[in-house]
Amino acid sequence: MSEKQELNYDVIILGSGPAGFSAGIYAARGALKTAILDINMFGGQPSNYLEIENYPGFSLIGGFELMEKFEEHADKFGVEKFPMVEIQRISLNGEIKEIETIDSLFKAKSVIIATGAQSKKLGIKGEEEFKGRGVSYCAVCDGAFYKDKTVAVIGGGNSALEEAVYLTKFAKKVYVIHRRDEFRADKIVQERAKSNEKIEFVLNAVPIEIQGTNTVEKIILNNTQTNQQSVLSVDGVFPYIGLTPNTEMFNGQLRQNSQGFIETDVNMQTSVSGVYAIGDVRNTPLRQVVTAAADGAVAACSAVKFVETKTPVQA
Ligand code: NAP
Numbered sequence: 001m002s003e004k005q006e007l008n009y010d011v012i013i014l015g016s017g018p019a020g021f022s023a024g025i026y027a028a029r030g031a032l033k034t035a036i037l038d039i040n041m042f043g044g045q046p047s048n049y050l051e052i053e054n055y056p057g058f059s060l061i062g063g064f065e066l067m068e069k070f071e072e073h074a075d076k077f078g079v080e081k082f083p084m085v086e087i088q089r090i091s092l093n094g095e096i097k098e099i100e101t102i103d104s105l106f107k108a109k110s111v112i113i114a115t116g117a118q119s120k121k122l123g124i125k126g127e128e129e130f131k132g133r134g135v136s137y138c139a140v141c142d143g144a145f146y147k148d149k150t151v152a153v154i155g156g157g158n159s160a161l162e163e164a165v166y167l168t169k170f171a172k173k174v175y176v177i178h179r180r181d182e183f184r185a186d187k188i189v190q191e192r193a194k195s196n197e198k199i200e201f202v203l204n205a206v207p208i209e210i211q212g213t214n215t216v217e218k219i220i221l222n223n224t225q226t227n228q229q230s231v232l233s234v235d236g237v238f239p240y241i242g243l244t245p246n247t248e249m250f251n252g253q254l255r256q257n258s259q260g261f262i263e264t265d266v267n268m269q270t271s272v273s274g275v276y277a278i279g280d281v282r283n284t285p286l287r288q289v290v291t292a293a294a295d296g297a298v299a300a301c302s303a304v305k306f307v308e309t310k311t312p313v314q315a
Pocket residue numbers: 121122154155156157158159160162178179180183184206240241242243259
């Protein structure tokens with residue numbers, strides 16, 4: 001078997017969404033030898049969004065187009081790119097961090113983790129089919145497309161109830177469908193939702209199918225107590241049943257909160273020296289393109305300082 005090629009960098013960024021590319025731009029511009037690796041194609045979650053209208057400077061831009069701009073910008077500063085890599089091993093604790101793929105051994109003084117998070121899926125018929133055509137996991141991104149329409153939010157946590165209230169700015173009616181009759185959300189959040197006249201609660205119900213033609217038209221529910229099915233006519237479905245950070249590959253090497261999000265300080269430093277976490281994968285109060293990009297800038301500047309302390313000064 002042929003030996004794996006060894007590739008050395010000052011910083012390796014894992015993940016190529018807005019956080020990863022922003023970190024790449026700042027790190028390479030800060031004179032670090034920088035590589036971005038992704039297990040998928042480049043662009044992260046936003047490249048799947050039809051339109052983005054809250055990234056400053058662009059009142060309306062396609063998600064794919066915006067991420068292409070991030071990538072071109074990173075290219076300009078010479079960031080080296082490795083899409084679709086299959087990672088076999090990550091070792092973060094040593095002075096030199098190692099990432100082993102099928103054919104290469106990447107070594108770096110510093111690692112920036114930007115692997116993102118996934119919305120937990122309902123796992124029901126129609127969910128995948130209507131994603132981007134009525135099924136959305138981001139009310140802030142897509143809520144404005146539902147002006148004077150009827151939408152359903154699934155879940156009974158803080159996210160579901162807060163996003164339901166947010167959606168009432170646009171939608172004429174918002175159903176909150178929850179599998180129990182008690183909510184996990186904070187009392188104050190519950191009170192806000194319950195006092196909103198546009199919100200109607202459908203309790204003890206779980207969605208079992210999303211139906212439509214080109215876009216979503218209805219959601220089929222099953223009552224958890226009577227086992228009776230019912231149909232709601234809706235134009236949109238927003239599942240908010242929790243998020244899962246993409247951290248399996250780090251195998252408990254970093255401190256994570258109870259939901260698995262990576263803990264960082266204000267410099268994006270994780271519990272391991274020289275390892276930073278940014279964007280959706282970290283414990284953060286807001287998961288947006290703009291906050292991910294900002295995290296990337298902070299982490300890269302921290303990495304520049306860190307690498308400088310590890311690099312002998314030339315005589
Ligand atoms: P969460 O608190 O885990 O709530 C998920 C909700 O979805 C729960 O009500 C759960 O029902 C329901 N659910 C889970 N799986 C389901 C399924 N397969 N089908 C139907 N319903 C399902 O998630 P989150 O609301 O995304 O919040 C995540 C964390 O962030 C929480 O700690 C939350 O407090 C925090 N957060 C805080 C704020 C804030 O402080 N402003 C805002 C947003 C989020 P059960 O209740 O029956 O389990």
